[in-house]
Amino acid sequence: MIQAGLLLLLAVALLGAPLFALIATTALIGFWHEGIDLSVVAIEIYRLAEMPALVAIPLFTFAGYLLGESRAPDRLVRLTHVMLGGLPGGLAVVALVTCALFTAFTGASGVTIVALGALLYPALLRAGYPERFSLGLVTTSGSLGLLFAPALPLILYGVVAQQMRLEQPVRIDDVFAAGVLPGLLMVVALSAWSLWVCRRAGHVRAPVGWSEARAALRDSIWEIPLPFVVLGGIYGGWFALSEAAAVTALYVLVVEVGINREIRLSRLAAVMRESMVMVGAILIILGVSLASTNYLIDTEVPARMFATIRAHVDDRLTFLILLNLFLLGLGMMLDIFSALVIVVPIALPVAVGYGVDPVHLGIIFLANMQLGYITPPVGMNLFIASYRFERPVLEVYRATVPFFLILLGVVLVVTYWPALSLFFVRD
């Protein structure tokens, strides 16, 4: 009976029903089955108004949309080019670094490919980079950087993990600290591969003159302090998360609307709405999943799940391998936000049962999800890139394969070497 119901829900999900409605239905049926008054679902949704960390989500999202709407992406590419263009293969590294920085600020929503890929792809082709390499590079870069603060998935993982009543609660600044080295390893590994490809292809450097350097610097004078204020503020512990988000939103608003005047007031309302549509789509899923998670914990589903898995898998290593495979498949099917709120409540207690650190699990989870975005055949960024750059999706698959394999290597390192993630995490 229960299996049949779950299969039915899965079918409705695959046919494209909104996920929040599916999660709400699961919670409603679950509570009804337990004989609990269904108004508990509303009480759980109201808990969205009781979590201070959530204040950061609309503020950072709004700031990210403002940046994407302004000419900040052009300036970011220009400035990074000044700094790195002198290296052989420099432009490829420019693409990786700018995308990582931009994704950290805008969340992983495909915005990076649309906003930055449109600038970088033609620039790479003009500079004589091979077409297939360039296509693979911009597709892969679209999800790079989601391990760096203040990326939304990191915040959301912390929020969801805090619902789990673990003995050792997960702190969001610990999750931020844990993402640094794995994120850097991804950027470095992809950069090294790019430099090697371009050395073999005999690409010349494109050094930049002093006058262009000065002009680029002057052009982005208002945006340059932003990463220092936000990242320094968060990693240095000067700001609470929500305060850093408020400072970012206010600063970006003043700079792009007031000083640079690239977003007119009439356009501002539309940008506000667009960013809140994204926030609403995430928060309503989080809200209903607070209810379903509560139901799962009350009925001890994670504990029973752990017992079942334990009966077949006895060591941590095998568990982690299975987890990798599962998350990779999940990352192909589900966007990162839904995957977080649906799967973490079950996977986290099981992983903790195998002795995996909850903060480390967060990084494993997100690194796998990032890879899932470019995993053929249905990784989301493959389709966004195919659509955006007007290339057949099969060509995008082929172009992305080497980058996929490199990131897969990094994800395995991140999974099986906990110290890399936990190096900066304070005890």
Place this chain on the structure above:
Amino acid sequence: MSEGSLPRSAAQASGLLHQLEDAVLALLLGALVGLASLQIGLRTFFDTGLPWIDPTLRVLVLWLGLLGALAASRDGRHIRIDAVSRLFSERAKAGVTAGTSLFAGVACAVVAWHALRFVGSEFEYATTTFSGIPAWALESIIPFAFGAIALRYAKRTVLEGRRALRANSDDAGAGGDPG
């Protein structure tokens, strides 16, 4: 959602409604940015703060989230798995969308009804929250938003269902996935 298939006055009314929605979203977001910045300013420069700002910010998140979700349902932009719709013809796609919209509408209506009961009981017991504000007023956004989302999905069910049933699909090209 293709407004062309509605009578003109209804389309105008729904256009006005959309503008009102956008304005409220902008207002609440502006309040969030403004109040959060004010609190930081007060703390940094005057070493003080207003006690009601932090809980207000958290309630604003709930309201922005649910009204944002309402705006997302306006043009079917809620997060979903889009795995099999590629395989269907335009007509079949409209039929499937009608079905999934019906499902979502019913789920939202059930949540809205039980949220309304919850808010009603809070009203009855006159529960108050920070600064003596009645709790039901802050909570009322839950039944409102879920109710309105249910109505949007009901409308979508009817429109897509009509498209699926129409024998000659001469406007199939104008449909597809909006937004």
